[in-house]
Amino acid sequence: MSEGHNLAINGDRLWDSLMEMAKIGATEKGGNCRLALTDLDREGRDLFVAWCKAAGCTIRIDRMGNIFARRAGTNDDLPPVMTGSHLDTQPTGGRFDGVYGVLAGLEVIRSLNDLGIATEHPVEAVVWTNEEGSRFAPAMVASGVFAGAFDLEYGLSRADVDGKTMGEELERIGYAGPEEVGGREIHAFFETHIEQGPILEAEEKEIGVVTDAQGQRWYELNVTGQESHAGPTPMPIRKDALLGASRIVDLVNKVGLDHGPVGCATVGMMQVHPNSRNVIPGHVFMTIDFRHPDADQLLSMDRQMREGVAEIAARSRVEVDVEEIWHSPPVPFDRSCVEAVARATAELGFSSREIVSGAGHDACYISRVAPTSMIFIPCIDGISHNEVEDAKPEWIHAGGNVLLRAMLAKAGRVA
Numbered sequence: 381m382s383e384g385h386n387l388a389i390n391g392d393r394l395w396d397s398l399m400e401m402a403k404i405g406a407t408e409k410g411g412n413c414r415l416a417l418t419d420l421d422r423e424g425r426d427l428f429v430a431w432c433k434a435a436g437c438t439i440r441i442d443r444m445g446n447i448f449a450r451r452a453g454t455n456d457d458l459p460p461v462m463t464g465s466h467l468d469t470q471p472t473g474g475r476f477d478g479v480y481g482v483l484a485g486l487e488v489i490r491s492l493n494d495l496g497i498a499t500e501h502p503v504e505a506v507v508w509t510n511e512e513g514s515r516f517a518p519a520m521v522a523s524g525v526f527a528g529a530f531d532l533e534y535g536l537s538r539a540d541v542d543g544k545t546m547g548e549e550l551e552r553i554g555y556a557g558p559e560e561v562g563g564r565e566i567h568a569f570f571e572t573h574i575e576q577g578p579i580l581e582a583e584e585k586e587i588g589v590v591t592d593a594q595g596q597r598w599y600e601l602n603v604t605g606q607e608s609h610a611g612p613t614p615m616p617i618r619k620d621a622l623l624g625a626s627r628i629v630d631l632v633n634k635v636g637l638d639h640g641p642v643g644c645a646t647v648g649m650m651q652v653h654p655n656s657r658n659v660i661p662g663h664v665f666m667t668i669d670f671r672h673p674d675a676d677q678l679l680s681m682d683r684q685m686r687e688g689v690a691e692i693a694a695r696s697r698v699e700v701d702v703e704e705i706w707h708s709p710p711v712p713f714d715r716s717c718v719e720a721v722a723r724a725t726a727e728l729g730f731s732s733r734e735i736v737s738g739a740g741h742d743a744c745y746i747s748r749v750a751p752t753s754m755i756f757i758p759c760i761d762g763i764s765h766n767e768v769e770d771a772k773p774e775w776i777h778a779g780g781n782v783l784l785r786a787m788l789a790k791a792g793r794v795a
């Protein structure tokens with residue numbers, strides 16, 4: 381029977397698992413590219429499933445491709461204590477975003493096995509499909525279907541830029557599972573993740589006790605002008621879609637600054653048509669990503685953007701169609717789960733602070749159907765969604781040990 385002092389994960393094994401997984405979709409600059417439901421995503425999923433089976437887990441896969449690796453409890457009829465995150469990455473992603481939370485969950489299961497600890501509730505390590513929202517929009521769509529934020533048909537019909545749907549790609553890679561999505565009780569859910577921002581490292585805190593996640597509003601804009609010749613077309617009569625779009629980029633930046641210091645506003649995608657150097661662009665597709673922890677402030681950002689876009693359209697003699705494609709309200713996490721994380725952190729003597737998540741996570745949707753909270757560790761220079769994303773092994777170990785104790789607090793340690 382393990383006592384408190386050796387109630388610990390095998391941090392080196394967790395680090396090695398991360399580095400092994402990072403070989404799948406490795407990029408030249410040291411990052412990862414495993415876009416959702418690509419062959420590389422399948423490879424990562426297959427490796428995770430193999431590791432979980434080797435750890436004695438049973439595997440269930442639902443119709444959105446969410447993977448549930450289950451370690452039985454002594455009272456297996458009780459709802460599980462779950463932990464997990466995502467294996468899909470950004471195109472220029474890092475080795476830790478998402479995958480750390482998935483493999484920390486596996487490490488908890490491996491460690492419970494090593495320590496001979498039985499839990500009353502079953503424990504599940506989870507992979508949520510398409511968290512990033514990069515290949516298929518919106519983000520967190522599969523955990524959203526699980527939580528009832530979207531219906532299954534909506535989730536399966538999300539299409540990439542080539543028109544391939546999630547449903548088709550799940551079939552193609554063999555992860556269109558038989559299980560219904562959601563609708564089952566979860567005792568508690570924890571997600572371990574790098575902060576993806578600079579606060580913890582700057583304040584030299586080892587753990588972030590996440591209390592909330594900020595809200596998000598995503599938009600797609602189509603700016604329509606008139607293609608014409610770059611030479612004979614006088615400046616005053618042009619209908620230049622890229623000029624309009626460029627003014628909107630500046631507007632979006634101003635909206636973010638006007639809602640500072642926490643508001644964030646980003647134009648991440650822009651496609652110019654016909655993208656020919658001597659044709660005045662007739663059409664631009666672009667995206668807007670707004671974030672704020674306060675719902676009213678998010679609404680204010682929406683309003684300022686829409687008013688500004690109308691003024692720019694008139695001034696630039698273009699049409700602008702604004703479609704809000706996703707709205708994820710701010711999320712307060714469950715106090716009892718937050719306290720379980722805080723207690724585990726204090727028991728282990730890690731430096732910590734409460735923190736609001738700037739990024740969205742699957743935990744945001746799962747919090748709608750289960751008591752949920754998150755555990756953050758710092759990342760180097762606060763950089764993420766970038767191939768240089770990095771973390772110190774001691775941070776990786778710390779987050780895994782906090783997760784082990786927080787989960788045990790909820791799962792009930794029997795022996």
Ligand code: HGY
Nearest residue numbers: 511512513519739740
């Ligand atoms: O966009 C986000 O916050 C997350 O990384 N999908």
Ligand code: MN
Nearest residue numbers: 477478511741
């Ligand atoms: Mn993530």
Ligand code: MN
Nearest residue numbers: 470477512765
């Ligand atoms: Mn991410």
